[in-house]
Amino acid sequence: MALIGEATVAVTQYRVEVEPDHLEKNARAKPVQALSELIWNGLDADADRVSVSFEHNAMGTLDRVTVRDNGLGLQRSEAAECFRKLGGSWKKNRSTTPSGRHLHGQEGRGRFKAFAIGSHAEWEVVYDKGGTLWSYKISMSTSDIRHVAISDEAEAAPGVERGVTLVVSNPHKDYRTLDSDAALDELTEIFALYLSDYENLRVTVGGRRVDPTKVMANRQAFNLSDIVSEGKNYPVRLELIEWNGISQRALFLCNDKKFPLVHVGRRFHVGNFQFTAYLQSPYMNKTQKDGVADLAEMQEPVILALDEAQRAIKDYFRMRAASEASSFVQEWKSEKIYPYVGDPATQVEYVERQVFDIVALNVARHLPEFSRSPPKNKQFQLRMLRQAIEKSPEDLQLILTEVLNLPKRKRDELAGLLQDVSLSSIISSAKVVADRIKFVAGLDAILFDDESKKRLKERTQLHRIIAENCWLFGEEFTLSVDDRSLTEVLRAHMKILGEEVVIDAPVKHVSQTRGIVDLMLSKATRRHKANEVTHLVVELKRPKVSIDSDEITQIEKYAFSVAADERFKGVGVRWIFWVISDSYGEYAARRIADESGQIYKKDNVSVYVKTWAQVLDENRARLQFFQERLEFQADKGDALKYLQERHAQYLEGVFDDGFVREQDSESFNHDDSID
Numbered sequence: 001m002a003l004i005g006e007a008t009v010a011v012t013q014y015r016v017e018v019e020p021d022h023l024e025k026n027a028r029a030k031p032v033q034a035l036s037e038l039i040w041n042g043l044d045a046d047a048d049r050v051s052v053s054f055e056h057n058a059m060g061t062l063d064r065v066t067v068r069d070n071g072l073g074l075q076r077s078e079a080a081e082c083f084r085k086l087g088g089s090w091k092k093n094r095s096t097t098p099s100g101r102h103l104h105g106q107e108g109r110g111r112f113k114a115f116a117i118g119s120h121a122e123w124e125v126v127y128d129k130g131g132t133l134w135s136y137k138i139s140m141s142t143s144d145i146r147h148v149a150i151s152d153e154a155e156a157a158p159g160v161e162r163g164v165t166l167v168v169s170n171p172h173k174d175y176r177t178l179d180s181d182a183a184l185d186e187l188t189e190i191f192a193l194y195l196s197d198y199e200n201l202r203v204t205v206g207g208r209r210v211d212p213t214k215v216m217a218n219r220q221a222f223n224l225s226d227i228v229s230e231g232k233n234y235p236v237r238l239e240l241i242e243w244n245g246i247s248q249r250a251l252f253l254c255n256d257k258k259f260p261l262v263h264v265g266r267r268f269h270v271g272n273f274q275f276t277a278y279l280q281s282p283y284m285n286k287t288q289k290d291g292v293a294d295l296a297e298m299q300e301p302v303i304l305a306l307d308e309a310q311r312a313i314k315d316y317f318r319m320r321a322a323s324e325a326s327s328f329v330q331e332w333k334s335e336k337i338y339p340y341v342g343d344p345a346t347q348v349e350y351v352e353r354q355v356f357d358i359v360a361l362n363v364a365r366h367l368p369e370f371s372r373s374p375p376k377n378k379q380f381q382l383r384m385l386r387q388a389i390e391k392s393p394e395d396l397q398l399i400l401t402e403v404l405n406l407p408k409r410k411r412d413e414l415a416g417l418l419q420d421v422s423l424s425s426i427i428s429s430a431k432v433v434a435d436r437i438k439f440v441a442g443l444d445a446i447l448f449d450d451e452s453k454k455r456l457k458e459r460t461q462l463h464r465i466i467a468e469n470c471w472l473f474g475e476e477f478t479l480s481v482d483d484r485s486l487t488e489v490l491r492a493h494m495k496i497l498g499e500e501v502v503i504d505a506p507v508k509h510v511s512q513t514r515g516i517v518d519l520m521l522s523k524a525t526r527r528h529k530a531n532e533v534t535h536l537v538v539e540l541k542r543p544k545v546s547i548d549s550d551e552i553t554q555i556e557k558y559a560f561s562v563a564a565d566e567r568f569k570g571v572g573v574r575w576i577f578w579v580i581s582d583s584y585g586e587y588a589a590r591r592i593a594d595e596s597g598q599i600y601k602k603d604n605v606s607v608y609v610k611t612w613a614q615v616l617d618e619n620r621a622r623l624q625f626f627q628e629r630l631e632f633q634a635d636k637g638d639a640l641k642y643l644q645e646r647h648a649q650y651l652e653g654v655f656d657d658g659f660v661r662e663q664d665s666e667s668f669n670h671d672d673s674i675d
Contacts, residue, residue: 011137011151014084031175032183034116036190038067038166039203040104041111043194045071046097047163052205054179061174065117070163072098073127076136076153083111083138083148101198102257115142117175118168125164126156133162179206185246188212189276192241193258217244220316224308227283227301234283238309240316243274250275251309253296256282261293266310270317271358279309322354325361332360337379339386356389433623439469440619447543447582447612456542463540472619473536473578534574541581547609548585555579556600556607563605577607584609 029037035052042050047069057063074082096102104110114121123138136153177183184205192212195201196219203210220240226233239258249268252260258280283301287293296302332338344350360382364370370378443465446452456462466472539555541547559577584592588609591599597614600607 011149012080013147013149014080016084016146016148029113029116031117031178032186034113035065035067035178035183035205036187037110037113039187039191042067042069042071042164043101043201043203044097044103045069045073045164046099046101047071048201050201050203052203054206062171062176062178064167064169065171065175065178067166067168068163070161073125073162073164075127075129076125076134076150079125079136079138079150080148083140083150102194102259104194104257104259114166114168115140115145117171117178119143119170119172120168122167122169123164124167126160126162128162133160135160184208184210185248188215188246189248189250189252190260192216192276193239193254193278197258212241215243215245216241218242222312222316224279224305224312227281227305229283229286229299229301234281234286236279236281236283236305236308238312239278239280240313241276241278243276246274248274248276251277251279251306251313253284253293253302253306254278254280255284255288256280261288262296264297264306266306268310268313268317270314271321271362273317273320275313275317277309277313279305281305318354318358321358321361325357328361328364329357332378332382335375335378337375337382339379339383352389356386359389360385436471436619437623440616440623443612444616447616454544456544462542466538466540472615473538534576537575537577539577539579541579543582543612545581546583546585547579547581547588549587551579551581552588552591552599552609559600559605559607563603573604575605577605578610579608580610580612580615582612584611 039050039052050067050069053066053068054062055064055066111121111123119142121140124135125138126133126135128134133156134153135156137151139149140147187203187205187210191203191210195203195210195212196216199213218241220242222238222240224236224238226235228234249270251264251266251268253262253264254260258278260278261284264279284293284296287296287299297306329338340353340356344353363381363385370381373381446456537558539551539558541551545551555577559575562575578597588599592609593599597608597610598606599609
């Protein structure tokens with residue numbers, strides 16, 4: 001028997017239909033995480049007020065934890081079913097609360113997290129039935145976790161409000177952390193997105209409100225690559241909150257309703273910035289349903305998404321740090337002590353300069369005497385930093401420690417930032433540039449050597465080599481279609497735009513035959529904005545084929561097919577078509593309008609005739625800046641060796657056995673004569 005108000009009521013025991021070890025597993029959690037689940041239960045019951053309070057005994061140790069909400073409660077007729085069956089939640093067939101808020105849990109497991117805090121839990125439920133408030137109690141204990149006791153209901157006493165009051169008693173430990181600043185910060189992270197989206201809600205813990213808006217410095221969101229699993233694509237969105245007053249760097253895996261499910265163990269070197277990132281995807285809904293959400297971060301598709309998220313976070317904060325440094329940079333430029341001249345010429349130089357600005361800013365901030373130094377001293381120190389950043393992390397550490405005497409914490413922070421974010425890419429860029437210089441020189445040799453270009457096959461050799469080196473056409477382009485029909489071009493186009501278009505018929509080629517496109521390269525500076533998308537379609541011809549009327553007719557048919565297809569119209573995308581070979585004939589020469597090689601332009605479609613000499617010269621010009629700084633020259637023999645080693649599977653039969661040795665010998669003799 002039990003008392004509710006002044007009435008004595010009967011209590012019925014129900015057997016929980018699940019194995020004890022499974023029930024105990026669901027009752028395990030870290031105390032703050034367990035507390036968050038109990039708060040979620042109140043919010044899912046449509047409460048707009050949830051409070052957590054702590055009572056201590058005469059010795060000052062924790063005696064009980066009380067969680068109150070003013071939600072809808074739970075009807076007595078549904079209580080037995082909900083508590084008897086793990087997963088028997090009333091939320092199972094719903095996605096929102098009656099007021100329209102997203103539901104956090106649907107598995108009915110959250111209530112058992114009370115036992116992660118204490119050994120006894122009692123829920124007093126008050127709900128509305130026909131305009132009258134009714135009350136009853138539910139109690140469970142870890143000493144007999146297989147049974148739940150539910151009292152009969154009675155009319156609630158006067159002054160009692162609707163909702164649920166959960167009292168967790170006999171705590172396993174003192175759990176002083178539950179009422180600490182650290183716990184409040186952790187709960188702020190967990191509820192940040194939810195409480196920001198539903199601003200009328202109030203959650204208090206130990207009398208202090210969980211209010212992310214007071215400590216939120218900035219909020220950003222990014223679309224990442226889809227998670228691909230079992231042939232299905234799951235969109236991924238990264239939401240990032242910067243904190244002002246919370247010392248935290250964390251990444252959570254979330255379902256598509258933004259509810260944090262898993263705290264991911266990743267480390268970030270982002271300077272002084274504090275943040276929490278939320279990786280959201282419907283793929284996590286699937287892991288929840290399959291009961292493997294806790295293991296999701298070990299799955300390959302999720303690992304790839306987390307890697308991309310980690311890179312995006314580092315890139316974002318590198319940009320933020322560089323932005324903060326801009327005022328210092330402008331001051332140094334005006335004093336003529338900034339060690340760079342002009343604007344960055346390439347992406348690599350842009351990244352290098354960002355890193356320098358970040359390091360120099362931190363040095364200036366932590367060395368008051370720096371700003372008071374004579375301009376020549378500052379200029380010397382800035383030049384040292386630049387040289388150290390370009391050379392190695394070890395040299396930079398030496399300068400930061402022995403020359404500039406920067407504090408150890410700041411030295412470690414900057415070293416981590418450089419090693420993890422930028423310095424490795426700057427150092428490795430030297431090899432990338434050298435390899436590209438060799439590739440251009442080697443490609444020049446096989447395209448213009450009389451014997452090798454006779455043997456070079458279009459699709460199985462030249463095509464395959466170029467498909468793996470699309471940077472030849474511009475760093476901004478990525479390969480979308482490789483040797484596919486025009487219908488595949490359409491599919492790639494719609495995938496990039498995100499258009500809801502059904503591809504149920506092939507693109508009708510103007511010649512009524514199936515058209516094969518060699519390469520389609522795409523660039524999109526901002527996804528989902530059609531006017532910022534450009535597609536470059538490249539038709540490759542082997543070197544011995546001279547571009548003339550037949551080849552021009554072929555590329556124009558491709559272009560006109562795109563222009564004529566209704567599915568391509570009105571989307572504001574630029575289409576550029578190139579046909580490339582070693583040379584062109586008289587007909588092509590008469591069609592070419594200017595030095596760019598353009599032969600047709602109308603609306604959003606342009607067609608060009610290009611020679612390999614033009615393409616290679618453009619790449620030499622792009623690489624010249626780095627080539628001069630590296631003081632690197634690629635002789636013909638080295639270039640051909642690189643090409644053979646890198647693309648051996650595609651070059652079989654192009655060279656005879658003595659060809660590369662002959663080029664090596666020519667290079668050696670040429671160098672010797674110069675000496």
